[in-house]
Amino acid sequence: MLWLVRSAIVALYPSGGALPGAADCGLDGFLRRFRREAPALVWLGVVLGALVFHFSAFFTVFVPLPAFLLPAGLRDRHASRIASTNVYLARQGIFLVKLAAGLCWGADAEVRRRLALPPLPADPGTWRTS
Numbered sequence: 001m002l003w004l005v006r007s008a009i010v011a012l013y014p015s016g017g018a019l020p021g022a023a024d025c026g027l028d029g030f031l032r033r034f035r036r037e038a039p040a041l042v043w044l045g046v047v048l049g050a051l052v053f054h055f056s057a058f059f060t061v062f063v064p065l066p067a068f069l070l071p072a073g074l075r076d077r078h079a080s081r082i083a084s085t086n087v088y089l090a091r092q093g094i095f096l097v098k099l100a101a102g103l104c105w106g107a108d109a110e111v112r113r114r115l116a117l118p119p120l121p122a123d124p125g126t127w128r129t130s
Helices: 002-012 027-037 040-054 072-083 088-107 109-114
Strands: none
Touching: 002 027, 002 040, 002 072, 002 088, 027 040, 027 088, 040 072, 040 088, 072 088, 088 109
């Protein structure tokens, strides 16, 4: 399921202008760690949000393909439309995917540098204790 979540995140956080996209921010390592550390219900919500993202393209761009098979332009249009849909449950599922993506993207040193923000300190690893 990681590839499905990763694909949705990359489509929702593309690189643009001077800012890198989520794919440029150590996304694979972040997702493995997020999967390991997040509560099961949060991870389930992110996976369900990714499923909604990929399998709702017919309703947004009227093409009967999953989003990961769409050409880049249609995938971008789908991402924009599904993230702002009036269907509350779909929008909330996409929000969970974007929340996880934002945690990775916003903590990236290069993104923070380009936004004139100081780098975050190293993670002390104390959030989850045995």
